[in-house]
Amino acid sequence: MFKSLLYYRYKTALILISAISAITSIFLITAISNGIVDMYSDMLKTDGDIIVTQKGVADTFFSDVDRGLLDSIQNIDGVKSAQGVIVGAGSIGIVPIAGIYGVTENRMQVYKLTSGAYPKTDSEILLGKNIDSILKSPKRVNVFGQDFEVSGVYESEIGFENGGVVIGIEKASQMFKKSASFLLVSMNDISSESSAIVNKIVPLSDNIEVKSTTDFIDNYNQFKIIKVSGGVIASISFFMGLLAIVSIMSIMINDRKYEFGIKRAVGIPKYKIISQVVVEVLLLTFISFVVSLLLGMAALDFLQSVDKFQGYLSGEIDSSLALIILVSSLGMSAIGALIPAMLASRVDPIILIHQGQ
Amino acid sequence: MIRAKNITHYYGAEKILSDISLEVEDGSFTILTGESGSGKTTLLSILSSLLKPSSGELSFDDVSIAKVANIDTFRNQEIGFVFQFHYLISHLSVFENIKMVTKKSKDDILNILEKVGIKELAFKSPNELSGGQKQRVAIARALINEPKYIFADEPTGNLDSINSKNIFEILRALDATVLVVTHDKSLIESTDNVLIMKDGEIC
Numbered sequence: 001m002f003k004s005l006l007y008y009r010y011k012t013a014l015i016l017i018s019a020i021s022a023i024t025s026i027f028l029i030t031a032i033s034n035g036i037v038d039m040y041s042d043m044l045k046t047d048g049d050i051i052v053t054q055k056g057v058a059d060t061f062f063s064d065v066d067r068g069l070l071d072s073i074q075n076i077d078g079v080k081s082a083q084g085v086i087v088g089a090g091s092i093g094i095v096p097i098a099g100i101y102g103v104t105e106n107r108m109q110v111y112k113l114t115s116g117a118y119p120k121t122d123s124e125i126l127l128g129k130n131i132d133s134i135l136k137s138p139k140r141v142n143v144f145g146q147d148f149e150v151s152g153v154y155e156s157e158i159g160f161e162n163g164g165v166v167i168g169i170e171k172a173s174q175m176f177k178k179s180a181s182f183l184l185v186s187m188n189d190i191s192s193e194s195s196a197i198v199n200k201i202v203p204l205s206d207n208i209e210v211k212s213t214t215d216f217i218d219n220y221n222q223f224k225i226i227k228v229s230g231g232v233i234a235s236i237s238f239f240m241g242l243l244a245i246v247s248i249m250s251i252m253i254n255d256r257k258y259e260f261g262i263k264r265a266v267g268i269p270k271y272k273i274i275s276q277v278v279v280e281v282l283l284l285t286f287i288s289f290v291v292s293l294l295l296g297m298a299a300l301d302f303l304q305s306v307d308k309f310q311g312y313l314s315g316e317i318d319s320s321l322a323l324i325i326l327v328s329s330l331g332m333s334a335i336g337a338l339i340p341a342m343l344a345s346r347v348d349p350i351i352l353i354h355q356g357q
Numbered sequence: 358m359i360r361a362k363n364i365t366h367y368y369g370a371e372k373i374l375s376d377i378s379l380e381v382e383d384g385s386f387t388i389l390t391g392e393s394g395s396g397k398t399t400l401l402s403i404l405s406s407l408l409k410p411s412s413g414e415l416s417f418d419d420v421s422i423a424k425v426a427n428i429d430t431f432r433n434q435e436i437g438f439v440f441q442f443h444y445l446i447s448h449l450s451v452f453e454n455i456k457m458v459t460k461k462s463k464d465d466i467l468n469i470l471e472k473v474g475i476k477e478l479a480f481k482s483p484n485e486l487s488g489g490q491k492q493r494v495a496i497a498r499a500l501i502n503e504p505k506y507i508f509a510d511e512p513t514g515n516l517d518s519i520n521s522k523n524i525f526e527i528l529r530a531l532d533a534t535v536l537v538v539t540h541d542k543s544l545i546e547s548t549d550n551v552l553i554m555k556d557g558e559i560c
Contacts, residue, residue, distance in 0.1 A: 268458065
């Protein structure tokens with residue numbers, strides 16, 4: 001049954017290359033966009049149960065919250081700790097732009113040291129392991145126009161944090177002219193409802209929005225934009241791959257018209273010819289899926305190891321993502337195969353007779 | 358019995374067949390001949406149910422083809438067709454070329470190849486066969502489903518006289534109703550049932 005695919009090996013190879021390119025792109029686009037969202041989500045989820053941002057400002061990058069509220073929040077019953085964070089970006093040594101995280105002293109411990117010590121003064125900073133590698137482990141570094149002494153190097157499970165630096169929030173506040181990008185609040189009992197504490201934080205200022213980090217992440221516009229853009233690009237890749245499969249398979253069907261013409265002449269039902277072509281396309285798609293899965297995993301491993309990307313290109317292909325892509329690839333291929341399959345089933349056996357005249 | 362009644366066929370505006378009526382007895386061997394363009398291939402296509410006529414009626418054993426519920430199954434079970442250029446798939450073996458049109462067992466396929474005298478070539482590529490051997494494969498493929506009716510369109514058109522004679526001997530010996538289009542005079546002269554076509558009509 002599949003000998004024809006081997007015989008028309010160049011066209012079969014073209015179909016495989018098209019499908020592998022499309023499915024690998026889908027794997028990478030989806031995994032990387034999910035990875036970026038997951039990294040930021042993990043950062044917020046693991047470091048706090050409640051997030052306080054500036055009222056009416058959708059992006060934490062532009063949010064400015066009075067960190068003077070930290071003391072009041074810390075005194076609320078059920079609150080374990082309250083931390084302030086400034087998220088900024090600027091030049092770090094020869095790197096033109098990288099993440100600069102200004103944090104309160106009680107958040108510093110979140111960053112696990114691989115060498116050195118935590119900053120003791122405002123003139124000291126921690127370097128993420130990726131940027132430390134890019135800058136070749138400097139003793140001093142210029143951050144956004146100011147010189148700092150490197151007190152230590154940290155490694156974070158949140159990939160992109162490894163591409164930035166951590167400084168005291170006072171210094172970051174002077175750099176970025178804001179009090180705090182957001183405040184993170186941890187509860188004593190993480191299994192309890194956060195709404196009671198949220199309701200106690202809200203009256204503290206007219207200029208804040210308070211949400212559980214889970215609610216915040218679910219409604220964060222940037223995440224929605226990343227996911228929608230990723231979905232659109234993945235869909236385009238999918239469509240292009242599908243178009244290539246349909247086109248090349250249609251050409252192959254034309255080359256094989258004698259095969260289908262003979263089958264029609266001897267009364268092989270149309271549905272059997274259609275199912276033959278669909279099964280051939282499904283087989284090619286499955287092979288493409290397996291190759292794409294391996295390529296995608298290898299590519300993600302490689303991207304994560306490249307210092308230049310500062311840990312931003314992260315992501316993994318888990319079993320649920322693989323399953324979704326497998327099912328949708330096979331589903332779309334089956335639909336795409338119908339056009340060449342219909343062409344095959346409609347080959348008129350009369351052409352065989354007229355070719356002979 | 359094959360019965361055609363008032364068969365007329367057009368390709369576009371051109372009339373190819375004009376009001377043809379004929380009967381072909383069960384188990385008979387009939388030759389259809391005539392000049393090129395006389396309409397014999399078109400008539401063979403219609404009689405074998407590959408082509409629907411513009412008008413007229415075709416019936417097999419008094420059952421109109423128009424009333425056959427599944428024409429594919431009918432053609433698969435009842436009709437075998439041998440093309441002039443045999444149309445074997447070059448990347449499939451002789452055995453696979455026959456297997457692709459039937460559910461019959463390996464033994465059945467080897468038996469039919471033995472019947473046409475090429476069992477030893479079963480697993481060869483068609484590219485390794487002579488013209489006569491290829492046509493025998495095409496006949497084996499047409500016979501594998503044990504059809505009641507065999508239609509052959511110039512099956513010896515590209516063969517030398519010895520191979521032509523051999524192929525006709527195979528076709529004559531079949532236990533089926535056989536209708537063959539040919540120009541071969543020696544074969545026409547040795548056959549009793551000969552239909553001669555001219556300008557879309559049977560003379």
